[in-house]
Structures are given as structure tokens and as C-alpha cells.
Amino acid sequence: MDLRQLGEFGLIEAIRRKAARATRGRSVWRVAIGDDAAVLTPRAGEELVFTTDAVVEDVHFRWRTTEPRRLGHKALAVNLSDLAAMGARPLGCLLTLALPAGIDGKRLDGFLSGFLSLARASQCPLVGGDLTRARDFGATVTAIGAVARGRALLRSAARPGERVFVTGTLGGAAAGLALLERGRLRTPLERRLARRQQEPHARLKEGSALVKARLSRAAIDVSDGLAQDLGHVCEASGVGARIALEALPVMRGATLEQALSGGEDYELLFTVARRGPTARRIGLRLDCKATEIGVITARPGLVVTRAGRPVAMGKSGFQHFKASSKGSEK
Amino acid sequence: MDLRQLGEFGLIEAIRRKAARATRGRSVWRVAIGDDAAVLTPRAGEELVFTTDAVVEDVHFRWRTTEPRRLGHKALAVNLSDLAAMGARPLGCLLTLALPAGIDGKRLDGFLSGFLSLARASQCPLVGGDLTRARDFGATVTAIGAVARGRALLRSAARPGERVFVTGTLGGAAAGLALLERGRLRTPLERRLARRQQEPHARLKEGSALVKARLSRAAIDVSDGLAQDLGHVCEASGVGARIALEALPVMRGATLEQALSGGEDYELLFTVARRGPTARRIGLRLDCKATEIGVITARPGLVVTRAGRPVAMGKSGFQHFKASSKGSEK
Numbered sequence: 124m125d126l127r128q129l130g131e132f133g134l135i136e137a138i139r140r141k142a143a144r145a146t147r148g149r150s151v152w153r154v155a156i157g158d159d160a161a162v163l164t165p166r167a168g169e170e171l172v173f174t175t176d177a178v179v180e181d182v183h184f185r186w187r188t189t190e191p192r193r194l195g196h197k198a199l200a201v202n203l204s205d206l207a208a209m210g211a212r213p214l215g216c217l218l219t220l221a222l223p224a225g226i227d228g229k230r231l232d233g234f235l236s237g238f239l240s241l242a243r244a245s246q247c248p249l250v251g252g253d254l255t256r257a258r259d260f261g262a263t264v265t266a267i268g269a270v271a272r273g274r275a276l277l278r279s280a281a282r283p284g285e286r287v288f289v290t291g292t293l294g295g296a297a298a299g300l301a302l303l304e305r306g307r308l309r310t311p312l313e314r315r316l317a318r319r320q321q322e323p324h325a326r327l328k329e330g331s332a333l334v335k336a337r338l339s340r341a342a343i344d345v346s347d348g349l350a351q352d353l354g355h356v357c358e359a360s361g362v363g364a365r366i367a368l369e370a371l372p373v374m375r376g377a378t379l380e381q382a383l384s385g386g387e388d389y390e391l392l393f394t395v396a397r398r399g400p401t402a403r404r405i406g407l408r409l410d411c412k413a414t415e416i417g418v419i420t421a422r423p424g425l426v427v428t429r430a431g432r433p434v435a436m437g438k439s440g441f442q443h444f445k446a447s448s449k450g451s452e453k
Numbered sequence: 454m455d456l457r458q459l460g461e462f463g464l465i466e467a468i469r470r471k472a473a474r475a476t477r478g479r480s481v482w483r484v485a486i487g488d489d490a491a492v493l494t495p496r497a498g499e500e501l502v503f504t505t506d507a508v509v510e511d512v513h514f515r516w517r518t519t520e521p522r523r524l525g526h527k528a529l530a531v532n533l534s535d536l537a538a539m540g541a542r543p544l545g546c547l548l549t550l551a552l553p554a555g556i557d558g559k560r561l562d563g564f565l566s567g568f569l570s571l572a573r574a575s576q577c578p579l580v581g582g583d584l585t586r587a588r589d590f591g592a593t594v595t596a597i598g599a600v601a602r603g604r605a606l607l608r609s610a611a612r613p614g615e616r617v618f619v620t621g622t623l624g625g626a627a628a629g630l631a632l633l634e635r636g637r638l639r640t641p642l643e644r645r646l647a648r649r650q651q652e653p654h655a656r657l658k659e660g661s662a663l664v665k666a667r668l669s670r671a672a673i674d675v676s677d678g679l680a681q682d683l684g685h686v687c688e689a690s691g692v693g694a695r696i697a698l699e700a701l702p703v704m705r706g707a708t709l710e711q712a713l714s715g716g717e718d719y720e721l722l723f724t725v726a727r728r729g730p731t732a733r734r735i736g737l738r739l740d741c742k743a744t745e746i747g748v749i750t751a752r753p754g755l756v757v758t759r760a761g762r763p764v765a766m767g768k769s770g771f772q773h774f775k776a777s778s779k780g781s782e783k
Contacts, residue, residue, distance in 0.1 A: 153500060157689060158608045159538040159673060160504035160598070165495045170483060174490035175547045175583050175595060182586045208489040217505045219593045253505050253593070256512045263549045263583070263593040265505060268490070278488045343489060359487060 127224070131254055141239055142249040151214055152250055161250035163214065169269040171214070174205035180259040188303055191233025193321045195262075198234075199241045201346065202266035203325035204389040208344035210276040210334035211268030213247035213327065218264055221257035234262070245327060274334050276342035276393065278359035283421040285341070285394035287364055288405060288413050290329050293349055294377025295319035297385020312376050319374070323389040329409045333393055336408050338400070342393035348384040352392055354425055365426040366417030368434065383427070394419055457554070461584055471569055472579040481544055482580055491580035493544065499599040501544070504535035510589040518633055521563025523651045525592075528564075529571045531676065532596035533655035534719040538674035540606040540664035541598030543577035543657065548594055551587035564592070575657060604664050606672035606723065608689035613751040615671070615724035617694055618735060618743050620659050623679055624707030625649035627715020642706050649704070653719040659739045663723055666738050668730070672723035678714040682722055684755055695756040696747030698764065713757070724749055 129137060139156040154162040165171060178184060178198050199216060206213055218238065222231065242249055247266065299320030308314045326344070333339045341360065343352045349371070357364050373382040395405065406413040420426070426433050459467060469486040484492040495501060508514060508528050529546060536543055548568065552561070572579055577596065629650030638644045656674070663669045671690065673682045679701070687693050703712040725735065736743040750756070756763050 153603075154605065154607060159535040160502040160541070160596075160605075162539070162600075162605045163501045163503070164602065165499075165501060167497070169495075171493045171495060171501065172490040173493070173547060173581055173595070173597065175549050175581060175593075177549045177551065177583050177585050177593065179551060179585050179587045181588070205489040209492070211490070217503060217595060219505050219507045221507065221509060221591065251503055251505060253507050255507050255509050257509045257589065257591065258511070259588055261551065261587065261591065263505075263507070265503070265547060265595040266490075267503065270492075272494065273483075275484065275490075275492050277484060 134254060138235065138249070138252075141235060142242075152248065155248065155250040156252070161215070161217070163267070166269065168272050170272050170275060172206060172209045172211045172268045172270060172275060173265065174202055175263065175265040176201045176205065177261060177263040179261040186230065190321070191230045192237035195234035195237030195239075196241045196322050198262045198264050199238050199247070199266070200323045200325050201389070202264045203241075203245055203247065203327055204323065204344040204346065206266055206268035207326045207330035208276060208342050208391060209268065209270060210274065210330045210342065211270040212331055213245050214267045214269050215248045215250040216242060216264055216266045218249055218252040218262060219255070220252070221255050221259070221261035223258060223260060224256055226260065245325070270334060276330065276333060276339060278341065278343050278356045280341035281356050281360035281362055281394045281419050283362055283419050284397045285419045286397060286399070286415050287353070287366060287392065287394055287417040287419060288402065288415055289345070289349070289372065289390050289392050290326050290409065290411050290413055291388070291390045292372045292374035292412070293345065293388050293390060294379075294382030294385050295374035296323065296387035296389075297381035298374065298377035300387075316374070316376050320387060323387060325389060326391045326411070329391055329411055332409045333391070338405060338408065339393040339395055342391055345388045345390045345392055346386055348386045349392065350383050350425060350427070356392065357423065357425060360419075361423070363420040363423045363425060364417055365420055365428060368427055368429045370414060370416045372412065372414040464584060468565065468579070468582075471565060472572075482578065485578065485580040486582070491545070491547070493597070496599065498602050500602050500605060502536060502539045502541045502598045502600060502605060503595065504532055505593060505595040506531045506535065507591060507593040509591045516560065520651070521560045522567035525564035525567030525569075526571045526652050528592045528594050529568050529577070529596070530653045530655050531719070532594045533571075533575055533577065533657055534653065534674040534676065536596055536598035537656045537660035538606060538672050538721060539598065539600060540604065540660045540672065541600040542661055543575050544597045544599050545578045545580040546572060546594055546596045548579055548582040548592060549585070550582070551585050551589070551591035553588060553590060554586055556590065575655070600664060606660065606663060606669060608671065608673050608686050610671035611686050611690040611692055611724045611749050613692055613749050614727045615749045616727060616729070616745050617683065617696060617722065617724055617747040617749060618732065618745055619675070619679070619702065619720050619722050620656050620739065620741050620743055621718070621720045622702045622704035622742070623675065623718050623720060624709075624712030624715050625704035626653065626717035626719075627711035628704065628707035630717075646704070646706050650717060653717060655719060656721045656741070659721055659741055662739045663721070668735060668738065669723040669725055672721055675718045675720045675722055676716055678716045679722065680713050680755060680757070686722065687753065687755060690749075691753070693750040693753045693755060694747055695750055695758060698757055698759045700744060700746045702742065702744040
């Protein structure tokens with residue numbers, strides 16, 4: 124697509140056509156792209172959830188090391204992951220693109236193609252958005268989801284005595300980022316780790332299953348890093364947690380430190396009643412690996428143990444702005 | 454606020470506190486800022502509407518000529534105007550801020566204060582968002598609204614024979630922009646015109662009244678310019694329109710050209726049945742000036758008349774990207 128030739132309305136029309144192809148047959152939307160706003164008819168008995176997340180050139184990614192298609196995928200996936208962490212199914216999304224006047228049309232095509240392909244696969248149609256010029260490329264996504272009334276998984280719902288679980292494996296995205304920063308990817312494992320960082324998978328099916336099976340009331344997605352995200356749950360719930368380092372499901376090729384503090388794995392961290400099902404049964408129910416890594420405590424603060432003894436650990440995870448932030452890519 | 458000292462989570466917490474003060478007592482929100490996503494309980498019989506709009510430094514505004522408080526107001530107001538154009542009442546909003554690392558804390562405070570003050574006045578609480586670094590300041594807003602089922606005002610609902618109306622006056626924002634670009638504002642009228650451009654008012658009350666009184670089924674807000682926005686309605690509805698230049702409610706201090714083609718007035722353009730109420734009765738119902746400016750025609754295309762005779766006119770309105778775009782500020 125050539126931005127200068129198409130102009131704003133031409134580009135909107137081109138995106139509308141692509142989005143329509145991607146979203147045929149969805150019926151909750153009375154009006155999608157093309158009016159002042161999109162119109163949704165909610166289902167009775169459901170609540171709606173909303174989340175928004177942005178990616179910006181040279182802050183979250185560099186074009187030099189980024190495939191446009193994967194970036195489009197990731198821009199939506201991180202939002203879907205927030206829906207998953209609420210136990211919600213996706214209903215639709217809005218996309219605001221900030222585009223440099225001279226942007227390579229192939230980059231824009233690739234981005235849209237990755238974005239819309241995940242939108243289609245996730246039944247999360249693009250229903251609106253905005254376009255603006257900017258010096259740097261940026262994409263802000265708002266995702267809309269639905270969950271049975273009163274059943275959303277909340278950061279604030281963890282209770283002392285509950286067991287802490289995590290889906291899948293941890294540390295892969297951080298290991299992948301380290302490999303990408305170093306340069307060439309040589310082995311299939313290295314490529315898998317890089318892909319973990321560049322093309323994350325949102326645990327939508329698993330989040331919905333947690334709600335449907337009434338397995339959990341509290342969850343978060345691991346985006347800032349396990350320690351930090353568990354900290355968010357503890358703070359919101361007014362509790363603490365104790366986790367065992369040796370229990371962490373470290374991805375092959377990643378370090379324990381990456382599993383504990385690396386971000387962007389987009390696994391679900393959730394709590395389950397003390398006398399609830401075993402990890403194995405939960406794994407069967409979610410149709411994915413689920414690992415018990417610790418317990419919620421009444422005493423605030425996060426305690427990390429090795430062989431049953433507390434170990435000291437620094438503050439970790441990625442924060443924007445702070446002078447002490449790690450790296451510039453996230 | 455000092456961004457480097459607060460860090461990302463500190464800033465989120467500071468915004469959350471400000472937003473909570475601004476939004477006490479709203480009950481459709483089960484969860485607002487502080488979880489992976491905000492949770493809304495819709496009312497029975499209502500549909501939800503979604504819109505998103507961004508402002509970017511040096512594209513939509515320059516700090517040199519912009520009061521941060523007014524920018525915050527405008528960033529939300531343009532989204533509220535889209536809700537108004539659907540006939541929806543606001544339920545809440547999400548705000549993604551892209552912030553340069555060294556941003557002046559007073560600018561950020563001013564922006565948030567203008568934004569949250571309008572959010573409070575419009576009963577449109579800030580319920581979520583995202584923060585990211587960026588080279589240039591940017592704010593992407595998503596607004597969520599509600600409207601009685603099947604009653605949203607649509608661009609696609611205009612029918613031949615219907616009369617075309619517009620609220621308030623036109624051209625003021627364009628005249629104000631011209632004054633701001635020239636420099637000093639000297640008279641009260643000049644300041645009023647500038648304010649029209651910098652601190653627009655969304656016609657929420659009027660949009661809701663159009664729905665409640667069943668006066669209209671088709672509307673759009675005048676953001677790109679009357680001619681262009683009426684063109685959007687015609688295109689979406691598969692109709693044309695004829696408007697009379699001498700009927701346009703030109704704001705004092707603005708030109709006819711600014712009233713026809715200047716953008717950002719954020720008035721509502723809507724259609725009313727041929728045998729529906731008079732302009733005077735509609736004005737009373739909406740509690741604002743409403744002017745009949747023309748009629749919807751079966752034949753596509755926009756015809757502008759003066760003393761009953763068609764006049765030639767160029768293509769107008771502001772489009773991003775196109776080589777022929779007007780100015781760099783919008």
C-alpha cells in the first residue's frame with residue numbers, strides 16, 4: 124500500500140475491506156468500521172472487559188530486527204493476553220496507527236496482515252480505529268471481551284492459603300530477546316526462543332477454561348515478569364506469596380533468573396483453592412501444562428525459596444521511564 | 454509530576470488516584486484501573502458503542518501554542534463527540550499516553566487535569582490505559598458509550614427527502630486556527646474563536662435528545678468539515694444531498710468557506726423526516742440552535758446552491774498523509 128497515494132480515507136477503506144474479509148459472520152457487532160463508532164449488542168448475563176496496550180518504534184521494537192507480520196501479531200496478542208487474564212473471550216478490537224509519512228508500504232501491509240490474521244484466528248474482529256501521522260510508527264490496540272457476570276478473574280481476588288499456578292513455561296521470551304540482541308539465530312531452539320519473544324501466544328482458551336470450570340477467581344498474565352506480576356496480584360489482594368524456585372517451569376534454553384524476572388512470556392498466573400484439584404487435573408482441564416509454584420500467604424511480601432529456605436532477590440521486571448530500567452526493548 | 458522519579462507504576466498509581474477522585478459513584482464499572490482490564494456491567498436493553506481518536510505532538514498540535522489543560526480536554530472531547538454523533542451517553546474511557554522521557558511534569562499534570570475534569574463533567578470515568586515512552590507526546594483515547602438497542606444514529610441511515618440539520622454554528626474552529634497561526638489574539642471574539650478550536654464542546658446532550666425524541670436516525674459530527682462529513686453520510690447511505698450556502702449558520706468572525714469546509718467544529722449534522730418538526734421545535738427539543746441547511750436527495754453527490762443555483766466547489770476537508778493536505782495542524 125502506498126500511503127501518499129491512498130490518503131487517509133483510502134487507507135481506512137483498504138483496512139475496512141481487509142477487516143471485513145477477516146471478520147465475516149460475527150453477529151454481536153451491529154456496526155463495525157465505517158461509522159462514528161462501532162456498535163455492539165451485548166449478550167444477556169455477560170460483562171464486558173476492556174484493555175489497551177501500545178507498541179512504539181524504537182521503544183518496544185526496532186524495524187531492523189522486527190518482521191512486520193510478527194509485530195502486527197504481537198500488538199494484538201498482548202491485548203488478547205489481558206483478556207485471557209480476565210477469563211474473557213474476545214469480542215473485537217480497535218486499532219490506532221501512528222504512521223510516518225514515508226513508511227514502507229510493505230511494512231504496513233505486513234503489520235496489518237499479522238494483526239488481522241490473529242484477529243481472525245481469535246474471533247476478535249477489527250471494528251474501528253484511527254489513523255494519524257507521526258515521526259515514529261506506533262500502534263495502540265484496545266481489545267473488548269466478554270465474561271459471565273461476576274466471574275472475571277481479578278488481581279484482587281487471591282486469598283491466603285490458595286495455591287499459585289502458572290501455565291506453560293517461563294523465561295523463554297527473555298532468553299529469546301537476549302539471543303535477538305546478540306544477533307544471528309543458529310539452532311531450531313534459538314529460533315523457537317526468539318519466536319516466543321516476537322510472536323507471543325495469548326492463553327485465551329485456558330483463561331476461559333479457568334472461569335468455566337470455576338477453578339480460579341484470581342489471575343494475571345505474565346508480562347512484566349513472574350516476580351513482578353505476582354507482586355501485582357499480592358498488592359491488589361492485600362496478601363503475600365511464597366514461591367519455590369525449583370518448582371518454576373523454566374523453558375529449555377532459558378535461565379532460572381529469566382524465568383523469575385524476564386517479562387513477556389504471556390503465561391497465566393492464577394490461584395486455586397487449597398483443597399482444589401491437583402496440577403495434573405488442572406492441566407487436563409486447561410489442556411495445557413499447569414505447574415504449582417507456591418502459595419498465597421496472609422503476610423504481605425513475596426518470599427522466594429530454594430530447598431525450603433528464603434533466598435534474597437533484587438527488584439526486577441521492566442518499568443518504563445525509571446532511570447534503572449533494563450534495556451530499551453521490551 | 455516527575456516521570457523519572459515516579460516510574461511507570463508510580464505514574465499509573467498517581468493517575469489512578471486522580472481518576473478515582475473524578476469518578477466516584479459510577480456503578481456500571483465493576484473493576485476500573487488496577488487490573489488486567491476494566492469490567493463493565495451493561496444495562497439491559499442497551500447497546501454499547503466504541504470509538505478511538507489520537508492526538509500527536511507536531512501533527513495535531515504544537516506545545517508552543519498549546520495549553521496542556523486544553524489539550525487534555527480536547528483529546529477526550531473529540532471522542533465524546535463521536536459518542537454524541539451516535540446518540541450515546543458516555544460510560545467511560547481508556548487513555549494511552551506516549552511520553553518523552555524528559556517531559557515537563559507541569560505539562561503532564563495540565564494534560565491530565567484537563568482530561569479528567571472533562572471526564573468528570575461528562576460522567577465518563579477513566580477506567581484503564583497504557584503508558585509508554587516515545588520521542589513525541591501522544592494520547593490515544595478510547596471512549597465507550599451506551600444507547601438504547603437499535604437506536605444508534607448511523608451515517609448509513611439517511612434517506613432521500615429527509616431534511617439536513619446542523620446544531621450551533623460553523624466555521625469558528627477554522628477561524629480560530631487561522632488566528633492562532635497568525636499569533637496574538639486581540640479581541641474577546643478572537644479569543645472565543647481560538648477557544649472554539651482549542652477546547653471543543655461535544656454535543657452529548659443534543660445527541661441523546663435526538664435519540665430520545667426519535668427525531669433522527671442519521672447523524673455525524675462535523676470534524677473534517679461540513680461538506681466532507683455530509684459526504685461521508687451520503688456515501689454510507691447511498692444518497693446525495695443539496696445544501697443552501699445562505700442557510701449555513703456561520704459563526705461570527707468566520708467565513709462562509711470556513712463554515713463549509715473548515716473542520717473541528719464538532720457540531721452535529723443530522724437528518725429529520727420530511728414532515729417532521731420545524732427547526733424551531735427541534736431547537737427547543739435539543740435546547741440548542743438547530744438550522745435546516747438542505748435536503749437528502751436520491752441522486753448521489755453533494756450539490757451546494759446559492760440563491761437556488763448550484764455553485765462549483767473544490768474538494769475540501771482535512772486528510773492526513775495526502776500530498777495535498779492543508780497545513781500540519783488539525
